[in-house]
Amino acid sequence: MQMPPRIKMPERAPDIRNKDFKQVNTGYTAEESVAEAKRCLQCPNSSCVKGCPVEINIPGFIKKLAEGNAPAAIEILKEKNNLPAVCGRVCPQETQCEKHCILAKKGESIAIGNLERYAADFKLQSLPHCSGEAAKAEKNSQFSTLNSKLPLKVAVVGSGPAGLACAGDLAKLGYDVTVFESLHDTGGVLRYGIPEFRLPKKVLDSEIDYLKNLGVRFVLNTLIGRTKTVKRLFDEGYKAVFVGVGAGLPIFLGVEGENLNHVYSANEFLVRVNLMRAYEFPKYDTPVYKGKNVVVVGGGNTAMDSARTALRLGAQSVKLVYRRSENEMPARLEERIHAKEEGVEFITLTNPVKFIAGQNRCVAGAECVKMELGEPDASGRRRPKKIENSNFIIESDMVVLALGLNPNPVLASLTDGLNTDKDGYIEIDENFMTSLNGVFAGGDIAGGDTVIQAMGMGKKSAKNIHEYLQRFL
DSSP states (O other), rough: OOOOOOOOOBBBOOOHHHTTOOOOOOOHHHHHHHHTTTTOOOOOOHHHHTTTTTOOOOHHHHHHHHOOEEEEEHHHHHOOOSSSHHHOOOSSSTTTTGOOOGGGTSSOOOHHHHHHHHHHHHHHOOGGGGGHHHHHHHHHHHHHHHHHSSSOOEEOOSSSHHHHHHHHHHHHOOOOOEESSSSSSOTTTHHTSSTTTTTTTTHHHHHHHHHHHTOEEEEOOOBBBTTOHHHHHHHTTEEEEEEEEOEEOOOOOOOOOOSTTTTTEHHHHHHHHTTTGGTTTTTTTOOOOOEEEEEEESSSSHHHHHHHHHHHOSSSSEEESSSSSSGOSOHHHHHHHHHHTTTEEESSSSSEEEEOOGGGGGGEEEEEEEEEEEEEEEEEEEEEOOOTTEEEEEEEEEEOOOOOOOOOOHHHSSSSOOOOOOSSOOOOOTTTTTTSSEEEOOOGGGGGGSSSHHHHHHHHHHHHHHHGGGGGO
16 A cells, blocks of 8 residues: 655745745645644554654654544643644754654655644644643642642743753643743744744744743843852752753854954844844834845855845845755755745855955955865764865855854853863763752753754753752652
8 A cells, every 4th residue: 555645834935935034834734734644654663752852752642633633632742842833843853753754764754843833833823722721730739739848949041942841841840940031032042043934933932821821930131140140049049950041152264354244143143133023024124234145154054044034134145155065964954945945046065265345344255165075074974175276256245154153151151160061061961960069951052952952951951850859858
C-alpha cells in the first residue's frame, strides 16, 4: 500500500507576502490536519520522540488529531511543551523529530511541526477562555497539602525560551516562580529576534498568558547583575535561581569598515525592527534605516530573517553573501526556499574583506573575495579558503552581519564565583547547576543552540531544581 503524500502547509504568494509582515504559512484546515495525522504509522517504538528535546508524546497527540480531537491533542502537547504554538512555527523539526520519522526513510516524514502548530492554534483561536482554568488545573498541589509553609520561591533570570520552559514546569510543580526580564516585555529572542512574519507577537503573548495563569510572575525592566544581584535574590528569600539570559553579544568579521554607518549586526537590526514595531508601518513610523541595496552576510536562520525583513522594509535588492555553498548553510531549508521565492539573491562561496565608505561615512559597498571549499573542519563542513586575486565589489547602502552571537556577558561578569569557559558560556554540571550552589543555567548562555534545545535545557533544569529543593521541605 502506497502512503499518501505529505500535505503541504498553505502559503501566501511570495510577491504579496514580501511586502508585509503577515504570516507566510497560513496553517492547516481541520480537514488537512486530519488527513496528515492519518499518515502516521503510530509506531510502537516511536523514534520521533527520541529526536524531540522536550520529549513530546508525538504519536499520542497526532492520534488525537487523526480522530478529529484537537482539544485532546493540545492537552497531550502541553504535558511536555508549554509553548507549542511557538515551537510549531520556529523549531527545526526536519533535523529533529521529523528526521527520525520512519516514513522519512521511505519518502516524506509526518509534518509533525505543522500538526503541532494546528493543535496549538486551535486552542488559541477556539478555546481561549479555557486557558486560565486549564493552566490552574495543571498545578500540582503537593506543597499546600504536604506543608503548612508557603510555596518555595524560585527566581528565573531571562524570559526567553529556556526561562519560560523552566518557569512553566516549576509553576506546575507548585513553586512560587518569578521571572526577571531586563527589557520592557517578555519573550527574549522570541519577541525581539524572530520576525513577525514567522512568529506573530499575539501568538507569543497567548503562550505567555498561559504561564501567567499557571501563577508565574514577570518583573520587567530588571537587569539581574546590575538592578539587583544574584546574592540579593537569595537574600530576598529565593531558594534557587535559574539563569537563562541567552546570547546577545554579536560576532563581527574584524575587517576594515565594520564601524561605518548603516553596517549593523543582525541582532541590532532585528531588535530595532521588533522592539520599535517597524513591522506595523505606517501605524508605527519607526526610525529604522531602510536600505535600498542591502547585503546580508551569513547563512543561518538569522541571516534569512534579516534578508527577508529588509525586503519587507522596502529594499529594492537584497543579496545574501555566504562563504560556503548553499549545501553547508545551517538555515532551515524552508527558510532558504522562502527567501529565494521572495527575491533574495544568494551569492555563495563569497566573503567580505572590506566595507567601502561613501558620503558621511555611510557604507557604499562591500569588497568581497571568492572562496573554495577545502577539507572538513570541526563542524563537519568543508572549510572555505580564499581564492587569491578574486576581489570584486557589491554596491550597497546597508549591510547586516548575521554571523552568530556570543554569550551575554553581563550577569556572569558581575557575579562573583560564577564560572564561565574560555568562550564566556556559563559552566554547568550534569544537573545543570553552576559553580554557585543553588544557581542553575540553561539555553544559549550555557551552550544551547535552537529554541527547542533551550527549552529542553530549561525543562531539565526545572526537574533538577525540584530535586535540589527537596532539602527545604
